[in-house]
Amino acid sequence: xxxxxxxxxxxxxxxxxxxxxxxxxxxxxxxxxxxxxxxxxxxxxxxxxxxxxxxxxxxxxxxxxxxxxxxxxxxxxxxxxxxxxxxxxxxxxxxxxxxxxxxxxxxxxxxxxxxxxxxxxxxxxxxxxxxxxxxxxxxxxxxxxxxxxxxxxxxxxxxxxxxxxxxxxxxxxxxxxxxxxxxxxxxxxxxxxxxxxxxxxxxxxxxxxxxxxxxxxxxxxxxxxxxxxxxxxxxxxxxxxxxxxxxxxxxxxxx
Amino acid sequence: xxxxxxxxxxxxxxxxxxxxxxxxxxxxxxxxxxxxxxxxxxxxxxxxxxxxxxxxxxxxxxxxxxxxxxxxxxxxxxxxxxxxxxxxxxxxxxxxxxxxxxxxxxxxxxxxxxxxxxxxxxxxxxxxxxxxxxxxxxxxxxxxxxxxxxxxxxxxxxxxxxxxxxxxxxxxxxxxxxxxxxxxxxxxxxxxxxxxxxxxxxxxxxxxxxxxxxxxxxxxxxxxxxxxxxxxxxxxxxxxxxxxxxxxxxxxxxxxxxxxxxxxxxxxxxxxxxxxxxxxxxxxxxxxxxxxxxxxxxxxxxxxxxxxxxxxxxxxxxxxxxxx
Numbered sequence: 001x002x003x004x005x006x007x008x009x010x011x012x013x014x015x016x017x018x019x020x021x022x023x024x025x026x027x028x029x030x031x032x033x034x035x036x037x038x039x040x041x042x043x044x045x046x047x048x049x050x051x052x053x054x055x056x057x058x059x060x061x062x063x064x065x066x067x068x069x070x071x072x073x074x075x076x077x078x079x080x081x082x083x084x085x086x087x088x089x090x091x092x093x094x095x096x097x098x099x100x101x102x103x104x105x106x107x108x109x110x111x112x113x114x115x116x117x118x119x120x121x122x123x124x125x126x127x128x129x130x131x132x133x134x135x136x137x138x139x140x141x142x143x144x145x146x147x148x149x150x151x152x153x154x155x156x157x158x159x160x161x162x163x164x165x166x167x168x169x170x171x172x173x174x175x176x177x178x179x180x181x182x183x184x185x186x187x188x189x190x191x192x193x194x195x196x197x198x199x200x201x202x203x204x205x206x207x208x209x210x211x212x213x214x215x216x217x218x219x220x221x222x223x224x225x226x227x228x229x230x231x232x233x234x235x236x237x238x239x240x241x242x243x244x245x246x247x248x249x250x251x252x253x254x255x
Numbered sequence: 256x257x258x259x260x261x262x263x264x265x266x267x268x269x270x271x272x273x274x275x276x277x278x279x280x281x282x283x284x285x286x287x288x289x290x291x292x293x294x295x296x297x298x299x300x301x302x303x304x305x306x307x308x309x310x311x312x313x314x315x316x317x318x319x320x321x322x323x324x325x326x327x328x329x330x331x332x333x334x335x336x337x338x339x340x341x342x343x344x345x346x347x348x349x350x351x352x353x354x355x356x357x358x359x360x361x362x363x364x365x366x367x368x369x370x371x372x373x374x375x376x377x378x379x380x381x382x383x384x385x386x387x388x389x390x391x392x393x394x395x396x397x398x399x400x401x402x403x404x405x406x407x408x409x410x411x412x413x414x415x416x417x418x419x420x421x422x423x424x425x426x427x428x429x430x431x432x433x434x435x436x437x438x439x440x441x442x443x444x445x446x447x448x449x450x451x452x453x454x455x456x457x458x459x460x461x462x463x464x465x466x467x468x469x470x471x472x473x474x475x476x477x478x479x480x481x482x483x484x485x486x487x488x489x490x491x492x493x494x495x496x497x498x499x500x501x502x503x504x505x506x507x508x509x510x511x512x513x514x515x516x517x518x519x520x521x522x523x524x525x526x527x528x529x530x531x532x533x534x535x536x537x538x539x540x541x542x543x544x545x546x547x548x549x550x551x552x553x554x555x556x557x558x559x560x561x562x563x564x565x566x567x568x569x570x571x572x573x574x575x576x577x578x579x
Contacts, residue, residue, distance in 0.1 A: 153277045
């Protein structure tokens, strides 16, 4: 890595951090854009549900089918629901829904704000007396932060249903027994850290998407670039946050 | 605006479903840990908990009724296990129930098993301490199994040798296949049986005899039962005792005598112990022999002398007569 590009990398990290901090300083000051927040929540949360739901269902199904041979080898087929539910709830459902959202929402926000930037709508907004940061960025970041956890919880349930389907392809697991065993294997220390980290996932996706769009340049070409790099950086951040979150839960013995 | 309203309804539905799912999941997990619903606590003291931890299940008669709240060491030989039990199973757990440490399958989690015992008792109360059974330790079990295995190994190898020997020896098979031997054995058994019955008869007779002897019938009976005979016998024994005392005195005298003889005192002593005397005696005997020889010659000469020949001839004739 050239010194110059390293310097650019540090500068971008600093810029994104400042951007993320600005969300807190401006976001909690009145006046609040509730209408816009709800609209963004609708698009970010509700509109992402089918995509997240299908992905989660398939992940649950596939994970169950893939885990079965190993468990059968140990004669521990009865542990399939418990093992699958722990893997899904702790790691797979939150991370998969965050990654899907990083792709769908991150690129959407990056492209939307980028095109607003290059068509100078943001500047026009500022002139007309509306705070563009409050109206565009705070609402989107807030919507991401609130909606990703909800999506993750629904993804948990849907993926566990997928696991139920998967468990019944080759074996027979009663509906009640499946859910009993799935929740028997879970504890609060499985569910709560997994849900808490999705707030950070949502926040990171929102901040990166908005930053990339807000500081988009170089015309229509730049819009594509913003959308692209928003997805890449947001996905990467999801994994980094996941790593940190797992280490923190491990340090505090919440596992 | 209607559009926005519909959107908000959809969003609300989405959020509500998500929240309900979250709360339901929390409730289902919490239900497992007995955090909701009324519970009570009982405890038990174990010597060894085999790795039981807080959060492990408590089972009554095989049904999950609660969880282990805490495991703490009280002193060097006991560990207190505090258990949180559902209130609805309180009436079934009695004060005299026995708690033991078990495990869920061979490799599964440890758990506390509470089992009821036969005797009647009242249901447990909050804070009661119930009795415990020492846990079965897998290590110990495996050690015993190992010893058993080794023994079985030795036994089976011995058995193998024995079977080999039996297979290789024709004698046994011949013996088993020999019908004559079997007949003989059968006959022998019949004979033994007969002998047995005869022995029984004899034993009966003997018993009769013994009874008779006891009653004083017959000579032995008389001997054993006659009291005057016993007195005589006693007297005889006393006499024998006196005789033997006298004998002892005599033998003492004899001993003194023989000592005197040994030391050469008295005539016999001189006779036995004086070597010079023995020599003289020898000499004398030789002289006597010589004298006898001379006498024989004299006698032979007399036989041939004319004066006495007649006497000897007559003697020979009489001898011939008596022989005929």
